[in-house]
Amino acid sequence: MIVPRLRKKGLLIQELRDEVLVYDLERHKAHCLNPTAALIWRHCNGRTTVSEMAALLEEELGIPADEGLVWSALEKLGRAHLLRERVTRPEGVPRQSRRELLRKLALGLAGGVLLPAVTSILAPVAASHGSCAHVGESCATLNCCTGCACVATFCIGTC
Amino acid sequence: MHHDRSGIKRSEPGYLVATLLSGSWRDSPPSLFISPTELSEIAPLLLKTGTGPLAWWRIRYLDLSASQAAFHLRQAYRLQTLHARLAEGEIQDAITVLRSAGVEPVLAKGWAAARLYPEPGLRPYGDIDLYVRPEDYSSAEAVLFPSGARVRHVDLHRGFADLCDRSPNDLYARSQLVRLGDVDARVLAPEDHLCLLCLHLLRHGIRSPLWLCDIGAALESPAHDFDWDYFWTGIRRRSDWVACVLEGSHQLLGSKLDHCIIPRFHRPPRWFLPSVLRQWGADASPDHETMLTHLRRRSGILRAARRRWPNPIEATFRCGMSLSRVPRFPFQLADYLVRGLLLAARIVMLTVGLPIDRNKSCPTPNSPLRIP
Numbered sequence: 001m002i003v004p005r006l007r008k009k010g011l012l013i014q015e016l017r018d019e020v021l022v023y024d025l026e027r028h029k030a031h032c033l034n035p036t037a038a039l040i041w042r043h044c045n046g047r048t049t050v051s052e053m054a055a056l057l058e059e060e061l062g063i064p065a066d067e068g069l070v071w072s073a074l075e076k077l078g079r080a081h082l083l084r085e086r087v088t089r090p091e092g093v094p095r096q097s098r099r100e101l102l103r104k105l106a107l108g109l110a111g112g113v114l115l116p117a118v119t120s121i122l123a124p125v126a127a128s129h130g131s132c133a134h135v136g137e138s139c140a141t142l143n144c145c146t147g148c149a150c151v152a153t154f155c156i157g158t159c
Numbered sequence: 160m161h162h163d164r165s166g167i168k169r170s171e172p173g174y175l176v177a178t179l180l181s182g183s184w185r186d187s188p189p190s191l192f193i194s195p196t197e198l199s200e201i202a203p204l205l206l207k208t209g210t211g212p213l214a215w216w217r218i219r220y221l222d223l224s225a226s227q228a229a230f231h232l233r234q235a236y237r238l239q240t241l242h243a244r245l246a247e248g249e250i251q252d253a254i255t256v257l258r259s260a261g262v263e264p265v266l267a268k269g270w271a272a273a274r275l276y277p278e279p280g281l282r283p284y285g286d287i288d289l290y291v292r293p294e295d296y297s298s299a300e301a302v303l304f305p306s307g308a309r310v311r312h313v314d315l316h317r318g319f320a321d322l323c324d325r326s327p328n329d330l331y332a333r334s335q336l337v338r339l340g341d342v343d344a345r346v347l348a349p350e351d352h353l354c355l356l357c358l359h360l361l362r363h364g365i366r367s368p369l370w371l372c373d374i375g376a377a378l379e380s381p382a383h384d385f386d387w388d389y390f391w392t393g394i395r396r397r398s399d400w401v402a403c404v405l406e407g408s409h410q411l412l413g414s415k416l417d418h419c420i421i422p423r424f425h426r427p428p429r430w431f432l433p434s435v436l437r438q439w440g441a442d443a444s445p446d447h448e449t450m451l452t453h454l455r456r457r458s459g460i461l462r463a464a465r466r467r468w469p470n471p472i473e474a475t476f477r478c479g480m481s482l483s484r485v486p487r488f489p490f491q492l493a494d495y496l497v498r499g500l501l502l503a504a505r506i507v508m509l510t511v512g513l514p515i516d517r518n519k520s521c522p523t524p525n526s527p528l529r530i531p
Contacts, residue, residue: 014244023241030241121237135209135283151242154235156209156283 004074005084006044021121022082023151030121030151031080036061037116040073044083050074063114064105068096073116080118173440175201176210180368181413183213184376186277189413191217195226202228204442208367209283211235216281240280243273246312250287251342253303253313257289260302263345264289265334267355271346274337275376282369282376286314292327293318321358322351324393350390353377357404358397364473365407365435374404375414387420396481403427403482411435428484434471450502451509469494 012023020038022031033041039060043053054065063069071089078086089095096104101115135155150156168174175197182189198218205214215232218224224233250270257264269284276282291299296317303313318327333348347355356377360370391398402425409416411432453463469477471487474494 012241012244014240016240021237021241023245030238032237121234135207135285151238151245154238154242156239156242156285 001049002087002090003046003049004044004077004087005046006041006077007082007084011082022080024081027081028151029080031082032117032119032121034113034117034119036063036069036114037073037076037118040070040116041077041082044074044077061114066101066105068093069101069105069116072096072101073118076116076118080120082118170197171436171440172201172204173436173438176204176368176439177411177436179205179214179217180210180372181411182375183210183217183412184276184281184372185379188217191221193218193223195223195228198223198226199228201440202231204440205232206235207442208369208439209239210367210369210372212239212281212283213369213372216277236280239283240278242283243279246270246284246287247279247340249312250344251340253287253289254339254342254344256302257291257299260298262291262295262299262302263331264291264299265331266290266339266344266346267352268359270339270344271352272356272373272376275373275380282373286312288314288316290316290319292331319355321355321362324397325351349377349380350386354390354393354397354401357401361400361404361472361476364438364470364476365404366438366470368412368439371404371408371412371435374408375412378405378408378414378416396479399425399481400476403431407432407435425482428482430471430484430487431482438470451506454506467495467498 010024010026012025014021014023015038018035020033020041022033023029024031036057039056040053043056048056050067050070051065053070054067057063057069058065071093074083074087075089077083098115175193179191179193179198179201202211202214205211211232212235215224215229215236218229218232223229247270250266254264254266266288267290268288269286270279271288273279273282273284289299296315299315303315319325319330322330330347330351331345333351334345335348336343337346338344346352353374356370356373360367360374363370365371402421405414405416405421406425407427408414410427448463450460450463450467453460469491471491472482474487474491475482477494478490480490
């Protein structure tokens with residue numbers, strides 16, 4: 001029986017009102033988890049099974065209990081390196097597209113926001129052609145200007 | 160929004176920036192009417208000035224929040240929120256290191272301003288501004304930067320240059336301890352911090368709307384025992400400058416200001432508010448390279464020289480003059496020429512191998528211009 005475990009080491013976690021932000025200090029990448037993904041991630045405690053997670057989705061978010069949905073979330077969390085070990089979907093649980101999931105769960109188009117989402121937060125590409133990246137720009141290819149700091153290649157400050 | 164709109168149309172970017180940021184520091188900002196096109200137009204300006212998160216905060220419950228421009232503002236909000244968490248760790252680390260060496264720092268601007276906002280990620284800061292007593296500066300420098308290299312994002316200040324009419328002992332005596340993670344951080348008393356914020360933004364010509372938002376947040380933060388009598392003591396011209404900033408924050412960004420607390424009501428001169436709005440609407444990033452660097456490289460010198468033409472507010476501040484109706488051009492020219500001469504003097508001193516004293520002096524009305 002698969003009981004996923006979330007990774008905590010090397011992560012900075014910030015809960016906001018309607019999403020959870022995670023910064024991977026080792027990879028310098030930032031991710032955003034919507035409420036569905038966040039709920040599943042929080043219950044990756046090494047004790048909760050996938051079917052139990054599906055039941056929790058229905059209980060807490062009103063989403064029809066569906067293991068395929070949970071597996072979709074676990075795969076996304078695994079790809080973002082937010083689990084201790086990546087989990088493999090069992091053969092009996094087929095992959096479904098987003099449209100198929102929405103149809104199956106009778107969520108409608110608006111229900112798309114309820115599907116688990118683990119999004120990488122990307123900094124905008126630098127617009128300036130200076131020798132350093134300014135506030136609000138990506139410092140992926142340039143150092144931040146003096147007085148700025150950066151997180152996930154995004155320049156921050158009041159410089 | 161009440162302000163002097165002479166020469167500034169509603170459609171101009173600076174005006175739109177001010178409209179969007181009005182009251183943005185509140186937990187529930189006021190209602191807003193701005194079109195998706197207008198938001199797209201000013202989104203790059205908001206991101207460049209670090210006010211993207213505040214803008215997102217203002218529009219987060221509106222239909223606008225689904226637009227592409229809003230997406231970028233929200234991304235900035237998310238990243239700044241994460242950075243705020245990271246920075247808090249750095250601040251705690253710096254304070255602990257200093258205290259281990261017997262140095263008591265005062266944290267100002269940056270985090271001290273950000274803590275007055277509803278969420279820490281709304282107000283960005285790059286450097287950590289730590290102020291120490293002048294006699295502690297060398298010890299502080301030695302423990303913070305042991306190898307001489309600037310390994311921390313700390314901007315270490317020797318004394319309180321902008322508040323030089325108050326003694327460091329008085330500022331320390333009035334300071335407060337506030338919780339920051341596992342440490343108690345020392346911050347200036349609300350009166351001193353508000354004064355510092357006002358002078359800081361004048362020094363930089365109110366180039367960033369973020370600093371005026373700080374004034375709004377500070378004015379509206381609950382400090383029931385704010386001592387306005389103490390706030391207005393000191394150099395009179397400085398009080399006039401500060402009064403102008405407070406009034407400007409009210410007129411441009413709608414910050415709540417009880418006018419009866421201003422002893423000598425100082426309405427900003429007609430050129431003041433349009434000058435600020437024009438700046439906010441200009442798509443110009445600061446030049447982070449020194450003139451010496453441009454001169455050494457022999458490239459971009461003319462452009463760098465043009466970019467250093469002072470705006471009317473910073474010229475007024477640097478010349479120690481009052482914010483009056485008198486045209487600002489003479490002060491801008493004087494400031495520009497004197498800084499040019501000082502640069503020339505630095506080049507000569509470097510050439511002959513003389514040391515340069517960068518000791519900051521108090522910006523009193525009659526003080527000479529300081530070496531930038």
